[in-house]
Amino acid sequence: MSALARWPAALWILLLVCLWALLGPWLSHWAPQTLDWSHLAAPPQVGQGHWFGTDRLGRDLYVRTLTGTRVSLGIALVAGVLSVAFGTAYGVLAGFCGGRMDAWMMRLVDVVYALPYVFFVILLTVVAGRSAVMLFIAMAAIGWLTVAQIVRAETRRLCQQPFIEAARVLGLPAHTLLGRHVLPNVIAPVLVYATLLIPQLILLESFLSFLGLGIQEPAASLGNLLSQGAQEMEYAPWMLLIPSAMLVTIVLVLTALGEWCRTRWSLYGE
Numbered sequence: 353m354s355a356l357a358r359w360p361a362a363l364w365i366l367l368l369v370c371l372w373a374l375l376g377p378w379l380s381h382w383a384p385q386t387l388d389w390s391h392l393a394a395p396p397q398v399g400q401g402h403w404f405g406t407d408r409l410g411r412d413l414y415v416r417t418l419t420g421t422r423v424s425l426g427i428a429l430v431a432g433v434l435s436v437a438f439g440t441a442y443g444v445l446a447g448f449c450g451g452r453m454d455a456w457m458m459r460l461v462d463v464v465y466a467l468p469y470v471f472f473v474i475l476l477t478v479v480a481g482r483s484a485v486m487l488f489i490a491m492a493a494i495g496w497l498t499v500a501q502i503v504r505a506e507t508r509r510l511c512q513q514p515f516i517e518a519a520r521v522l523g524l525p526a527h528t529l530l531g532r533h534v535l536p537n538v539i540a541p542v543l544v545y546a547t548l549l550i551p552q553l554i555l556l557e558s559f560l561s562f563l564g565l566g567i568q569e570p571a572a573s574l575g576n577l578l579s580q581g582a583q584e585m586e587y588a589p590w591m592l593l594i595p596s597a598m599l600v601t602i603v604l605v606l607t608a609l610g611e612w613c614r615t616r617w618s619l620y621g622e
Contacts, residue, residue, distance in 0.1 A: 362608035369602060373421040382412035384419045385570055393588045405590045407580060417595055420572035421602070427484070427573070428553035431491035435553075436546050438492065439499025444534060446500070447507025448526070458504065461497050469494055473565055487566055491553055502545055506538045547610035551603045558599060574599045 380401060382388070388402070388410035396405040404414035446457040473490045480486050510516060510533070519529055554574075560566035561575020562582075569576065574595050581592030 360609060360612045362605040362612065365601070365605045366609060369421070369598075369605070370425065373418045373425065376418045377415045380412060380415050382415050384415050384572055385411065387411060393584065393591070395588070396590060404594050405588070407591055408584060408588070413577075413591065413594060416572040416577060417574075417598055420574045420577050420595065421598055423567060423571065423573040424554055424557050424575065424599075425602070427487060427491070427557050427567075428550050431488050431495060431553050431557075432546060432550050434488060434492040435495030435549060436499055436542060439496035440503050440535075440538065440542055442496065443500040443503025443505075444507050444530060444538065447504040448511060448530060448534065450508070450511070454504070454508075458501075461500055464493070465497055470563075473560060477565055482565070482568060484567070487557070487560065490560070491556055494556075495549055495553060499542065499545060499549070502541055503538050506541055507534055510534055510537055544610065544614045547606065547613050551606035551610070554599070554603060554606070 377384070380403070382401060388394075388400075388406060390410070391397075391400060391402060391406050392410045393408045394400070394402055394406045394410075396403060402412050402414065404412070404417060406413055407416070442457065446454045472493065476486055476490050516529065516533055519533060557566055557573065558575035558578060561573045562579045564576075564579070566575050567573035577595040578592065578599070581588075581595060585592045
Protein backbone atom coordinates (compact mmCIF):
# COMPACT_ATOMS: atom_id res chain seq x y z
CA MET A 353 0.00 0.00 0.00
CA SER A 354 2.84 2.39 0.81
CA ALA A 355 4.48 1.70 -2.57
CA LEU A 356 1.23 2.48 -4.40
CA ALA A 357 0.82 5.68 -2.40
CA ARG A 358 4.15 6.93 -3.76
CA TRP A 359 2.89 6.79 -7.33
CA PRO A 360 1.96 10.23 -8.69
CA ALA A 361 -1.66 11.27 -9.11
CA ALA A 362 -0.97 11.87 -12.82
CA LEU A 363 -0.32 8.15 -13.31
CA TRP A 364 -3.66 7.22 -11.73
CA ILE A 365 -5.51 9.78 -13.85
CA LEU A 366 -3.78 8.48 -16.99
CA LEU A 367 -4.73 4.90 -16.14
CA LEU A 368 -8.35 5.95 -15.58
CA VAL A 369 -8.45 7.81 -18.91
CA CYS A 370 -6.98 4.81 -20.75
CA LEU A 371 -9.43 2.44 -19.05
CA TRP A 372 -12.32 4.77 -19.91
CA ALA A 373 -11.19 4.98 -23.53
CA LEU A 374 -10.99 1.18 -23.76
CA LEU A 375 -14.19 0.24 -21.94
CA GLY A 376 -16.29 3.42 -22.10
CA PRO A 377 -17.77 2.85 -25.58
CA TRP A 378 -19.33 -0.41 -24.37
CA LEU A 379 -21.49 1.61 -21.97
CA SER A 380 -23.30 3.23 -24.89
CA HIS A 381 -25.54 1.43 -27.39
CA TRP A 382 -24.36 3.75 -30.17
CA ALA A 383 -21.56 2.74 -32.53
CA PRO A 384 -19.00 5.31 -33.74
CA GLN A 385 -20.45 5.35 -37.28
CA THR A 386 -24.15 5.00 -36.42
CA LEU A 387 -26.23 7.93 -37.70
CA ASP A 388 -29.14 9.23 -35.65
CA TRP A 389 -31.08 11.32 -38.17
CA SER A 390 -33.48 12.57 -35.51
CA HIS A 391 -30.67 14.20 -33.51
CA LEU A 392 -28.36 16.12 -35.81
CA ALA A 393 -25.87 18.33 -33.97
CA ALA A 394 -27.86 17.76 -30.78
CA PRO A 395 -26.52 19.03 -27.43
CA PRO A 396 -25.65 16.57 -24.64
CA GLN A 397 -28.72 14.72 -23.43
CA VAL A 398 -29.16 11.70 -21.20
CA GLY A 399 -32.60 10.56 -22.34
CA GLN A 400 -31.52 9.60 -25.87
CA GLY A 401 -28.18 8.17 -24.73
CA HIS A 402 -26.14 10.95 -26.36
CA TRP A 403 -24.27 11.93 -23.20
CA PHE A 404 -21.85 14.22 -25.05
CA GLY A 405 -24.28 15.20 -27.80
CA THR A 406 -23.97 14.41 -31.50
CA ASP A 407 -22.13 15.84 -34.48
CA ARG A 408 -23.67 17.32 -37.63
CA LEU A 409 -24.29 13.82 -39.04
CA GLY A 410 -25.97 12.56 -35.88
CA ARG A 411 -23.05 10.41 -34.73
CA ASP A 412 -22.66 9.99 -30.97
CA LEU A 413 -19.88 12.27 -29.73
CA TYR A 414 -19.28 10.29 -26.53
CA VAL A 415 -18.35 7.14 -28.42
CA ARG A 416 -16.40 9.01 -31.10
CA THR A 417 -14.39 10.97 -28.51
CA LEU A 418 -13.36 7.82 -26.68
CA THR A 419 -12.63 6.03 -29.96
CA GLY A 420 -10.56 9.00 -31.10
CA THR A 421 -8.69 8.95 -27.80
CA ARG A 422 -7.78 5.32 -28.42
CA VAL A 423 -6.52 6.14 -31.90
CA SER A 424 -4.49 9.18 -30.83
CA LEU A 425 -2.90 7.37 -27.88
CA GLY A 426 -2.16 4.30 -29.98
CA ILE A 427 -0.54 6.30 -32.78
CA ALA A 428 1.54 8.34 -30.33
CA LEU A 429 2.64 5.18 -28.52
CA VAL A 430 3.71 3.37 -31.70
CA ALA A 431 5.48 6.46 -33.06
CA GLY A 432 7.13 6.97 -29.68
CA VAL A 433 8.44 3.40 -29.57
CA LEU A 434 9.83 3.74 -33.11
CA SER A 435 11.42 7.10 -32.27
CA VAL A 436 13.02 5.85 -29.06
CA ALA A 437 14.29 2.62 -30.62
CA PHE A 438 15.86 4.26 -33.67
CA GLY A 439 17.12 7.32 -31.79
CA THR A 440 18.75 5.16 -29.11
CA ALA A 441 20.52 2.95 -31.65
CA TYR A 442 21.64 5.97 -33.67
CA GLY A 443 22.87 7.92 -30.65
CA VAL A 444 24.74 4.96 -29.15
CA LEU A 445 26.47 4.25 -32.45
CA ALA A 446 27.49 7.90 -32.94
CA GLY A 447 28.71 8.36 -29.37
CA PHE A 448 30.57 5.05 -29.19
CA CYS A 449 32.35 5.39 -32.55
CA GLY A 450 33.31 9.05 -32.09
CA GLY A 451 35.60 10.88 -34.47
CA ARG A 452 34.51 11.66 -38.00
CA MET A 453 31.67 9.16 -37.96
CA ASP A 454 30.17 10.87 -34.93
CA ALA A 455 30.57 14.28 -36.58
CA TRP A 456 28.91 13.19 -39.83
CA MET A 457 26.05 11.41 -38.06
CA MET A 458 25.26 14.43 -35.91
CA ARG A 459 25.45 16.77 -38.91
CA LEU A 460 22.74 14.61 -40.48
CA VAL A 461 20.63 15.19 -37.36
CA ASP A 462 21.15 18.93 -37.72
CA VAL A 463 20.11 18.80 -41.39
CA VAL A 464 16.89 16.91 -40.61
CA TYR A 465 16.16 19.37 -37.79
CA ALA A 466 16.44 22.23 -40.29
CA LEU A 467 13.85 20.77 -42.69
CA PRO A 468 10.36 22.33 -42.58
CA TYR A 469 8.43 19.55 -40.89
CA VAL A 470 5.00 20.28 -42.35
CA PHE A 471 6.51 20.37 -45.85
CA PHE A 472 8.15 17.01 -45.16
CA VAL A 473 4.82 15.49 -44.07
CA ILE A 474 3.01 16.90 -47.10
CA LEU A 475 5.71 15.47 -49.37
CA LEU A 476 5.35 12.04 -47.76
CA THR A 477 1.57 12.03 -48.14
CA VAL A 478 1.81 13.11 -51.78
CA VAL A 479 4.39 10.44 -52.64
CA ALA A 480 3.10 7.53 -50.54
CA GLY A 481 -0.53 8.48 -49.89
CA ARG A 482 -2.41 9.12 -46.68
CA SER A 483 -2.33 6.10 -44.38
CA ALA A 484 -1.67 5.19 -40.77
CA VAL A 485 1.75 3.79 -41.75
CA MET A 486 2.78 7.09 -43.32
CA LEU A 487 1.57 8.90 -40.21
CA PHE A 488 3.78 6.68 -38.04
CA ILE A 489 6.76 7.32 -40.28
CA ALA A 490 6.16 11.07 -40.41
CA MET A 491 5.88 11.37 -36.64
CA ALA A 492 8.82 9.07 -35.92
CA ALA A 493 10.94 10.98 -38.47
CA ILE A 494 11.04 13.97 -36.13
CA GLY A 495 10.73 12.23 -32.75
CA TRP A 496 14.02 10.33 -32.92
CA LEU A 497 16.22 13.41 -33.34
CA THR A 498 16.24 14.58 -29.72
CA VAL A 499 16.52 10.99 -28.48
CA ALA A 500 19.64 10.53 -30.62
CA GLN A 501 21.21 13.71 -29.24
CA ILE A 502 20.50 12.75 -25.62
CA VAL A 503 21.80 9.20 -26.04
CA ARG A 504 24.88 10.34 -27.98
CA ALA A 505 25.84 12.81 -25.23
CA GLU A 506 25.31 10.20 -22.50
CA THR A 507 27.28 7.59 -24.45
CA ARG A 508 30.18 10.01 -24.93
CA ARG A 509 30.19 10.67 -21.18
CA LEU A 510 30.14 6.96 -20.36
CA CYS A 511 32.97 6.18 -22.77
CA GLN A 512 35.22 8.46 -20.72
CA GLN A 513 34.49 6.63 -17.46
CA PRO A 514 37.22 4.44 -15.88
CA PHE A 515 35.16 1.23 -15.99
CA ILE A 516 34.77 1.55 -19.78
CA GLU A 517 38.50 2.14 -20.17
CA ALA A 518 39.21 -0.90 -17.98
CA ALA A 519 36.85 -3.03 -20.06
CA ARG A 520 38.64 -1.95 -23.22
CA VAL A 521 42.03 -2.77 -21.72
CA LEU A 522 40.73 -6.25 -20.89
CA GLY A 523 39.94 -6.67 -24.58
CA LEU A 524 36.14 -6.90 -24.39
CA PRO A 525 34.55 -6.67 -27.84
CA ALA A 526 32.44 -3.67 -28.82
CA HIS A 527 29.12 -5.53 -28.67
CA THR A 528 29.86 -6.62 -25.11
CA LEU A 529 30.76 -3.08 -24.07
CA LEU A 530 27.55 -1.76 -25.57
CA GLY A 531 25.32 -4.52 -24.19
CA ARG A 532 26.73 -4.69 -20.67
CA HIS A 533 27.98 -1.20 -19.89
CA VAL A 534 26.59 1.43 -22.25
CA LEU A 535 22.97 0.54 -22.98
CA PRO A 536 21.98 -0.23 -19.34
CA ASN A 537 23.28 3.20 -18.33
CA VAL A 538 21.43 5.16 -21.02
CA ILE A 539 18.05 3.51 -20.46
CA ALA A 540 17.08 5.80 -17.56
CA PRO A 541 17.35 9.12 -19.45
CA VAL A 542 15.74 7.55 -22.52
CA LEU A 543 12.72 6.40 -20.50
CA VAL A 544 12.40 9.81 -18.90
CA TYR A 545 12.43 11.53 -22.28
CA ALA A 546 9.97 8.97 -23.67
CA THR A 547 7.38 10.04 -21.09
CA LEU A 548 7.82 13.63 -22.28
CA LEU A 549 7.82 12.61 -25.96
CA ILE A 550 4.39 10.92 -25.93
CA PRO A 551 2.39 14.12 -25.21
CA GLN A 552 4.37 15.93 -27.93
CA LEU A 553 3.44 13.19 -30.40
CA ILE A 554 -0.22 13.33 -29.36
CA LEU A 555 -0.26 17.06 -30.05
CA LEU A 556 1.53 16.45 -33.34
CA GLU A 557 -1.00 13.82 -34.43
CA SER A 558 -3.83 16.15 -33.49
CA PHE A 559 -2.21 18.96 -35.47
CA LEU A 560 -1.74 16.80 -38.57
CA SER A 561 -5.28 15.41 -38.38
CA PHE A 562 -6.60 18.94 -37.84
CA LEU A 563 -4.91 19.93 -41.11
CA GLY A 564 -6.34 16.88 -42.88
CA LEU A 565 -2.96 15.12 -43.15
CA GLY A 566 -3.57 12.51 -40.45
CA ILE A 567 -6.46 10.17 -39.68
CA GLN A 568 -9.20 10.52 -42.28
CA GLU A 569 -12.96 10.30 -41.99
CA PRO A 570 -14.96 8.24 -41.15
CA ALA A 571 -12.36 7.14 -38.59
CA ALA A 572 -12.09 9.33 -35.51
CA SER A 573 -9.07 10.84 -33.78
CA LEU A 574 -8.84 13.77 -31.42
CA GLY A 575 -7.34 15.84 -34.23
CA ASN A 576 -10.11 15.43 -36.78
CA LEU A 577 -12.75 15.76 -34.05
CA LEU A 578 -11.22 19.12 -33.18
CA SER A 579 -11.23 20.06 -36.87
CA GLN A 580 -14.92 19.24 -37.17
CA GLY A 581 -15.71 21.00 -33.90
CA ALA A 582 -13.90 24.16 -35.02
CA GLN A 583 -16.18 24.35 -38.07
CA GLU A 584 -19.32 24.10 -35.90
CA MET A 585 -18.17 25.99 -32.80
CA GLU A 586 -20.69 28.82 -33.22
CA TYR A 587 -23.70 26.52 -33.42
CA ALA A 588 -22.53 23.40 -31.57
CA PRO A 589 -19.73 24.38 -29.15
CA TRP A 590 -19.78 20.97 -27.43
CA MET A 591 -18.31 19.43 -30.59
CA LEU A 592 -15.13 21.44 -29.94
CA LEU A 593 -15.10 21.67 -26.14
CA ILE A 594 -15.39 17.95 -25.37
CA PRO A 595 -12.51 16.67 -27.57
CA SER A 596 -10.46 19.68 -26.46
CA ALA A 597 -11.00 18.81 -22.79
CA MET A 598 -9.93 15.22 -23.44
CA LEU A 599 -6.80 16.31 -25.33
CA VAL A 600 -5.80 18.86 -22.68
CA THR A 601 -6.32 16.32 -19.88
CA ILE A 602 -4.17 13.68 -21.56
CA VAL A 603 -1.36 16.09 -22.42
CA LEU A 604 -1.32 17.59 -18.91
CA VAL A 605 -1.20 14.26 -17.07
CA LEU A 606 1.46 12.86 -19.42
CA THR A 607 3.57 15.98 -19.03
CA ALA A 608 3.20 15.87 -15.23
CA LEU A 609 4.15 12.18 -15.26
CA GLY A 610 7.21 12.94 -17.36
CA GLU A 611 8.30 15.72 -15.00
CA TRP A 612 7.84 13.37 -12.04
CA CYS A 613 9.99 10.70 -13.72
CA ARG A 614 12.65 13.28 -14.59
CA THR A 615 12.77 14.52 -10.98
CA ARG A 616 13.10 11.01 -9.56
CA TRP A 617 15.78 10.07 -12.07
CA SER A 618 17.71 13.26 -11.32
CA LEU A 619 17.53 12.58 -7.60
CA TYR A 620 18.72 9.04 -8.08
CA GLY A 621 21.42 10.28 -10.40
CA GLU A 622 22.77 12.47 -7.66
